[in-house]
Amino acid sequence: DTGVSQDPRHKITKRGQNVTFRCDPISEHNRLYWYRQTLGQGPEFLTYFQNEAQLEKSRLLSDRFSAERPKGSFSTLEIQRTEQGDSAMYLCASSPSTGVNEKLFFGSGTQLSVL
Amino acid sequence: GQQLNQSPQSMFIQEGEDVSMNCTSSSIFNTWLWYKQDPGEGPVLLIALYKAGELTSNGRLTAQFGITRKDSFLNISASIPSDVGIYFCAGPHGSSNTGKLIFGQGTTLQVKP
Numbered sequence: 679d680t681g682v683s684q685d686p687r688h689k690i691t692k693r694g695q696n697v698t699f700r701c702d703p704i705s706e707h708n709r710l711y712w713y714r715q716t717l718g719q720g721p722e723f724l725t726y727f728q729n730e731a732q733l734e735k736s737r738l739l740s741d742r743f744s745a746e747r748p749k750g751s752f753s754t755l756e757i758q759r760t761e762q763g764d765s766a767m768y769l770c771a772s773s774p775s776t777g778v779n780e781k782l783f784f785g786s787g788t789q790l791s792v793l
Numbered sequence: 794g795q796q797l798n799q800s801p802q803s804m805f806i807q808e809g810e811d812v813s814m815n816c817t818s819s820s821i822f823n824t825w826l827w828y829k830q831d832p833g834e835g836p837v838l839l840i841a842l843y844k845a846g847e848l849t850s851n852g853r854l855t856a857q858f859g860i861t862r863k864d865s866f867l868n869i870s871a872s873i874p875s876d877v878g879i880y881f882c883a884g885p886h887g888s889s890n891t892g893k894l895i896f897g898q899g900t901t902l903q904v905k906p
Contacts, residue, residue, distance in 0.1 A: 682835070709892055720797075720881050720896025721836065734893065769835050773892045781826070782892055784835030 682785035684770050690791045691760055698756045699788045703772030710753050711782060712745055713769040714738065721769055721784075727753060728775060760792045795820050797882055797897035805903045812869040814900040816882030825865040826883040826894070827856050836881055840867070872904050 683702040691697050703710045708729050713721035724743070725735045729750035739745075742760075747753040757764055767789050771782040799816050806812060816825070824843055828836035840851050842858035842865060849856055853870045869876055879899040886893040 684835075711892060718898070720883070720898055721894075722896070723886065723893050726892060734891065771835075771892075781838060781841055782894060783838065784828075786833070787835045789833070 682770055682772050682783055684768075684785035684788050686788055687786060688789045688791075690793065692793050693760060693762060695760055696756065696758045697760055697790065698754055699768055699770075699790075700752060700754050701770030701785060702752045703770070704783060705751075706774065707772035707783075708750070708775035709773045710747055711771040711773075712753070712755050713771065713784075715767040715769055715787070716765075724755075757790075760790075762792050765790055765792045795884075795886060795895050797884060797895055799880075799882055799897035799900050801900060802898070803901040803903070805905065806872055808872060808874060808904050808906050810872055812872055812876070812902060813866065814868075814880060814902075815864060815866045816897050817864045818884070819863070821862040822865075822884035823862070824885050825856070825858050827854075827865070827867050828881045828883060828896075830879045830881060830899070832878075839880075869902075872902075874904050874906050877902060877904050 685700045711726040712724040715721040724739050725745050727747040742758045745755045767787045769787045771784045773782050827839045830836045840856040845862050846860050847858040855868045857866045879901050881899050882897045883894045886895050
């Protein structure tokens with residue numbers, strides 16, 4: 679296993695369309711996180727899973743956003759009715775549930791552009 | 794709420810020079826993390842600090858956990874062109890051990906060969 683994998687790397691969509699991103703965490707990691715990063719800023723927390731349970735969601739995650747991790751392995755992040763303000767890099771990260779949980783390992787991200 | 798402030802915002806240095814950057818907060822952190830991000834990639838963990846006063850090295854990188862627990866420093870010695878990127882400090886949000894991190898706004902480093 680070479681690390682956290684995200685797909686696609688880039689997504690261009692028109693305003694109003696739905697998009698879905700996939701994240702495959704490091705295989706032995708139980709925790710999976712989604713962050714969003716806009717230009718010139720650090721990543722901002724969106725949500726996280728412990729196995730298949732979604733344990734916390736940020737206020738940044740509007741009703742148009744939904745994340746799932748159905749079998750406790752890969753996760754998907756869906757954005758419905760995209761808006762131009764959704765344009766950002768969407769980062770996935772994973773960590774083991776025991777030991778030092780703050781050591782997050784990030785994927786390469788999905789760069790979303792909403793036209 | 795908790796915020797992390799990084800300085801400087803950007804640096805442009807000559808290859809071979811040493812670099813220092815810092816991260817400060819108005820609240821106490823129990824863990825400090827330093828990440829590097831290359832263009833179009835996700836952040837990569839460089840150094841993790843868990844104890845006030847701790848000094849940890851990773852190759853040419855050295856980071857320190859401030860004694861007040863409200864700051865941290867990252868030094869890069871003898872910079873090389875591949876050090877170019879954005880350096881972020883991060884710390885856990887609140888006191889929970891959930892992996893929910895707060896990031897600074899980053900220090901952009903450019904190295905002139």
